Amino acid sequence: MITITHYLVLSAILFMLGVVGVLIRRNAIVIFMCIELMLNAVNISFVAFAYHLHSMQGQMFVFFTMTVAAAEAAVGLAIIVAVFRNKETVNIDDMNIMKW
């Protein structure tokens, strides 16, 4: 029998993988993908909770999260393109003009 806890654990694992990805990757686009993975993980828990609570709010929230993710993707990729134009790289380890 699959309970809500199963979904929450799956969501937690995916969230954690996203976090680890952000921490270890250097390619800005891949880091961004990892962030998308985190959002997806959260969405699972939203929908699972909604199912569990017989509520629609969770599903609605996911709908809006996806919209936000789409907007973020547009802007984020535009930023990455802008950076690439000037720097010819998307490796975030090369981006530390500002420090200390």
Add this chain to the structure above:
Amino acid sequence: MESYLFYIVGTIAVLAAVYLIFERNPVFCALYLIQTMVCIAVLYILLEAQFIAAVQMIVYAGAIMVLFLFVIMLLNIKGDEESKRSFPFRKIPAILMGIGLLTVICIILKSKLLQGKQDVYTVAHIESLGNTQLIGNLLFTDYLLPFEITSILLFVAAIGAIMLAKRKL
């Protein structure tokens, strides 16, 4: 049946996510992410959220990830990101941190779940109306304001994309 499906799909999702964070080639990364997203869409169907599942496929796995792929192709990024500075154990602390986070969350999940307020949208109720119709109704009643504000959000995103990425203004 359902539980088998959950385990199979869940495992694939996790495996794809693991590949995502260790794969070097960004194109493959994007494909792995799409794979995870498809699996998640299957889970949504299991959770009686058909509309969300469809949107997940069309918008997320479809549109957004295609945008990612498009940018990767556009910039012609190679998989050599680790070339200059790669230390053998660099990733260890980050992975430990992740495992720590997961452990904490799982310990918390082990405790008995607080039962929140139950709403009226039982599976039967949703099926009687249809998931999509219900969401449509809610969007134009209860969630009208955020729905409208989203238009500003997308507008801003469009302006931003043009501002930042257009070659010549």
Add this chain to the structure above:
Amino acid sequence: MLNLISLVLLFPLIGTAINGLIGKKLRKETVGYIACGAIGMSFFVAILVFFGLLQLPPESRVFEKQLFNWIESGSFKAAAGLQVDPLSSLMILIITGVGFLIHIYSIGYMHHDKGYHRYFCYLNLFTFSMLLLVLGNNFLLMFIGWEAVGLCSYLLIGFWFEKKSASDAAKKAFIVNRVGDFGFALGIMLIFITFDTIDFTGVFHAASQGNIAVGSFTVTIITLLLFMGATGKSAQIPLYTWLPDAMEGPTPVSALIHAATMVTAGVYMIARCNVLFMLSPFTMTVVACIGAATALFAASIGLVQNDIKRVLAYSTVSQLGYMFLACGVGAFTAGVFHLMTHAFFKALLFLGSGSVIHALSGEQDMRKMGGLKKHIPITYRTFLVGTVAIAGIPPFAGFFSKDEILLEAFVRGNFIYWAVGALAALFTAFYMFRLLIMTFHGKSRVDHHAMEHLHESPKNMTVPLKILAVLALLGGFLGIPGASAINGFLSPVFGEHGHVETHGAEACGSHAACLPYLMMVISTGIAIAGIYLAYLMYIKSPELPKKLAERFSLIYKLLLNKYYIDEIYDALFVNPIKKISLLLWKRVDAQLIDGTVNGVAGFVRGFGSVLRLSQTGYVRNYAFYIVAGCIFIIVFVVFGK
């Protein structure tokens, strides 16, 4: 007439505004007239207010004038209002009176300075702030005045900021004062929490109603915090180090701010809060001990300084110590009395030294003076009056006030307070006459260049000197034992405990009636002994000090270097904070965390990579902090019970 009180504040503010905004375009004379006129009018109003107050019956001599509601939130109200009572009216007389003389003096002294209008703008602003400090009817307003005088002091010490020592001294004064202010601010907050008001009337009324037990923890903390503020502003141990350095400012500034008025703010504050301080015997002991210790300590440093202004600076610290000693034993009247006489003779001494420096074209080292008696006679004579007054020879002002403090210390405190005070008095008499002798007597050691320009100061500098000399001569009679005018005048503020000479006499038994007179004789003797020592060493056998210095070279060095206090402070506090900041910035931020993330490899790659590891600005590290913080918060919120 009492309603005029806001004018006292208004005039200096107008002066500041005019000189600050258009002073650059005005002629020098006009600037001077405006500034002096503002303070003069203010002084005039202060006299009117004083007489207005005298017309009231003694017990109802309190007048409050509400200006507007300043801060208001729920139960908490702080109105900006002015309070006139005997204590504040005495203070405004001193501030505007002495301030007026010093303004006039400054016209001559600062004549050649290119920042003339700036100087008078600051000086007027200072007078305004000081008046605000003493006239405010609540702690917050007092605190504003308190901070504002600190700010003006900062501006005036650093007036000649081209000199690095001056701007350093200014910075030091400001920061040391902030340490004290920190205590004061906390004290005010605690008062607000305890009494639910910050009005003087409300707080003191509540405190005197017996709501608060004598010696209770709260009131002890409050008073200790207030005292911390006072040590900062009034240059007591351990926060006195800024005052000697403050002598980098123009001399009239030293006279006004760092001798006569601002540094007495701490004494005023404690006298104002006497009701609170009387509730905490422990704090009173601390105040008395710090006061006595400072009096002795600073006097001992004063013994060997060679810079004329530095001697006076340490003397000021020492005299302030006396005032705190008086307050600490509960003799607030004596403290305020000494505050007043000290304002007279210390202003006189500083202005006199300014006249000397002016005459010698800026020379401040006493070893390059001597024999000036015949060249600048008026300065010499007035200076002599000041020196005698501070040394404590009857019937000069310093004698009465210092004698009263010593007496109170003996009667209400204990023998040790008296002994320390008396020893400090001996030192005082010694170093003051040493200063006098080295400057005005003996053979001239002035170099030829300065000798050519040697001249007596102009009229607008000598007249204030003469007036102050008269005050230093006669000021003491306000507080003659037995028929003390100041005592009667201040008694509504200090109530029962302000001045208890008679109580003390009773406590000492039958033959205590002669104690005051015995004391007078002893303190006169001490003063004369000090003067004789100075005479012996610097006139009779001038080689003696050198021999002594050689024999006791360690002590001499210790004294000359002011016990190395500044160095210790630097080593203990200033440097560590700088280092911690650098450490956090460069090491922890850049190396430690990055190093952990990058793992053991950093060690393997040796020094070369250490340099590279020190470069952060990596998103990855920042994300790492976020995750670490997140785990911490979750664990803390969920399991941290």
Add this chain to the structure above:
Amino acid sequence: MTFNILSILPILVLAGFGMLVLVVDVMSARKLGEKNLLAYLSLAGIVIAAIVSRNSTATTLFSFNETFTIDNYALFFNILFLLSTGLVILISHSYIKREDINHGEYYALLMFSTIGMMLMASGADLLNIFIGLEVMSISIYILTGFKRSKLISNEASLKYFLLGAFATGFLLYGISLVYGTTGTIDLRQIASFVAGKGGVKDPLLLMGMGLIIVGLGFKVASVPFHAWVPDVYEGAPTAVTAFMSVGPKAAAFAAFMRIFLTAFGSSHYEWQKAIWILAVLTMTVGNVVAISQTNIKRMLAYSSIAHAGYLLVALVAANNMGVSGTLFYLLAYIFMNIGAFAIVIVLSQKGDVGMNIDDYAGLGFKHPMLAIAMTLFMFSMAGIPPMAGFVGKFYIFSAAIKSGYVGLAIIGVINSVISVYYYLRITVIMYMKEPVRDFHPLTISPLIVVAIAIAVVGTLHLGIFPSKVMEIAQRSILTLR
């Protein structure tokens, strides 16, 4: 079902003017030349929005199925946001011309970002607050990267974006857990649910709360979620830095207080301790590291971190005095901080040259008025009376003592003593060093002068006559719980 369009009128006005600016920009691209019209148009939008929000209502009003509130609290913040955006438009005008980024999109994005902030302050459920936060953040990501040809601006934008999206993930996770354990995203329903259970005891709900602290802590720049602040502040166009140091911070605090006082107000014991630690860390790190900075924008960045710490102190206190003190402090902070940035803009040259603290040497002689204004702002931030910053700090620390957090208040006061060191350093350099460079050409225009004048008047007025504003602030927080 209430669809009171009037309740979102300020948002509609801003959105309308934002689009109008874009259209005008495109339609008359060649004719406008200097593009002054755009600035005036946006200012008109801000003013009209302010008038409209003042007139909307005096009583609490819920609309859009109770997901949107117009109460005094929201009104106060609306005015606050409009004021900060208005001031930023004033100071931007000459700056964006100088840096060749004079596009209509700049003003439009400022206004859209303000819409997001308003939604954050008015949202009565977590969804609206979240959407508001995203509208605000995404606009600022773009504004940060607005100097697209400059690598430093690109880099700041990328850093801010990646970390911001990362933090959003945590915030969302927190919201989902709160939703899952309470069954609702409506703040007042969460409140009644939590109160019904006798406070938050459930670990999952507590974890949700913790994650929301992380997400919002990132936006208010609290340590250890602060690391983006110095880099992004340094890299962003200076006018944008001014913008993001006030508006978004205020908005994040608005949401912070709304969520934690309305929804979790009945069990503040659980979250206060965590925020206690954050407050201490934030104040201390901000102030201590600020001492060693040489670039004025970075210094102001660390100072802004430190100020977030002071504001968190008020949040810990969580009493009426503290919350109204926060409102007051945020208003005061708008004046003094935008004022300081305005002067930084005036004194820098094309390409953001002249950002070192040493470049300010001798300003006191060359431009006494600017130096006096800068001194005023620095003193106000350091908390020296009678400037606005002092009154704000006084309220906040008194509130902490009142709630029994004496230790926290002491740490706060110690920190404000430390802060004097670096604020004073600027004054010292301005007045006590010989000029090392020529300040010409100044980036000055009538608009920026107006902005500085408003900031000076505001800083002094709030310091000398704070009671009126404080009264309003106190009335504004009554609906919070």
